[in-house]
Amino acid sequence: xxxxxxxxxxxxxxxxxxxxxxxxxxxxxxxxxxxxxxxxxxxxxxxxxxxxxxxxxxxxxxxxxxxxxxxxxxxxxxxxxxxxxxxxxxxxxxxxxxxxxxxxxxxxxxxxxxx
Amino acid sequence: xxxxxxxxxxxxxxxxxxxxxxxxxxxxxxxxxxxxxxxxxxxxxxxxxxxxxxxxxxxxxxxxxxxxxxxxxxxxxxxxxxxxxxxxxxxxxxxxxxxxxxxxxxxxxx
Numbered sequence: 756x757x758x759x760x761x762x763x764x765x766x767x768x769x770x771x772x773x774x775x776x777x778x779x780x781x782x783x784x785x786x787x788x789x790x791x792x793x794x795x796x797x798x799x800x801x802x803x804x805x806x807x808x809x810x811x812x813x814x815x816x817x818x819x820x821x822x823x824x825x826x827x828x829x830x831x832x833x834x835x836x837x838x839x840x841x842x843x844x845x846x847x848x849x850x851x852x853x854x855x856x857x858x859x860x861x862x863x864x865x866x867x868x869x870x
Numbered sequence: 871x872x873x874x875x876x877x878x879x880x881x882x883x884x885x886x887x888x889x890x891x892x893x894x895x896x897x898x899x900x901x902x903x904x905x906x907x908x909x910x911x912x913x914x915x916x917x918x919x920x921x922x923x924x925x926x927x928x929x930x931x932x933x934x935x936x937x938x939x940x941x942x943x944x945x946x947x948x949x950x951x952x953x954x955x956x957x958x959x960x961x962x963x964x965x966x967x968x969x970x971x972x973x974x975x976x977x978x979x980x
Contacts, residue, residue: 787966858904
């Protein structure tokens with residue numbers, strides 16, 4: 756079965772500081788990986804998805820970026836955080852060699868507060 | 871542009887009764903639909919799904935109905951239990967991309 760790790764679990768950062776959130780998955784290879792953000796009172800907004808190493812698709816233009824240096828590692832970054840970046844960030848995995856591409860499995864999330 | 875919409879932000883139901891959560895979508899290319907349940911400060915967990923070639927899928931107390939002509943799906947929970955209290959997201963997919971609704975917060979009253 757798939758296991759998704761995210762860290763840190765919570766993070767408080769000042770405006771203008773950099774950000775690095777990490778997501779790693781276990782239990783499958785060649786997964787599609789996703790970053791979502793859930794802002795207060797809003798749904799899940801797709802930020803980035805990746806179908807392979809070095810392949811990143813951005814859904815929403817913003818000051819965030821993503822990278823996939825390894826098959827099972829997905830990193831969300833920012834050079835300068837904004838107040839509006841506060842939210843609950845979720846990494847998700849879909850598909851892979853041993854899973855259906857029709858389903859997504861989510862990590863535990865990272866609560867980011869920008870002050 | 872919100873391609874998947876959940877127009878009811880909240881719903882309260884008495885324990886033992888039916889909970890009906892609704893979801894509408896706009897993109898006719900969506901071919902797979904999912905429901906997720908989410909507790910605060912946790913990631914969503916998969917609940918039930920349905921392919922666009924079906925109009926109903928049942929799993930225990932949970933049934934998902936799909937009306938393609940109306941671009942509408944619904945999740946029925948019968949009987950509702952207090953442990954079902956959570957935020958429910960519907961999602962639709964086309965290829966590699968998934969689109970989520972804004973969620974409906976369900977409260978089951980004991």
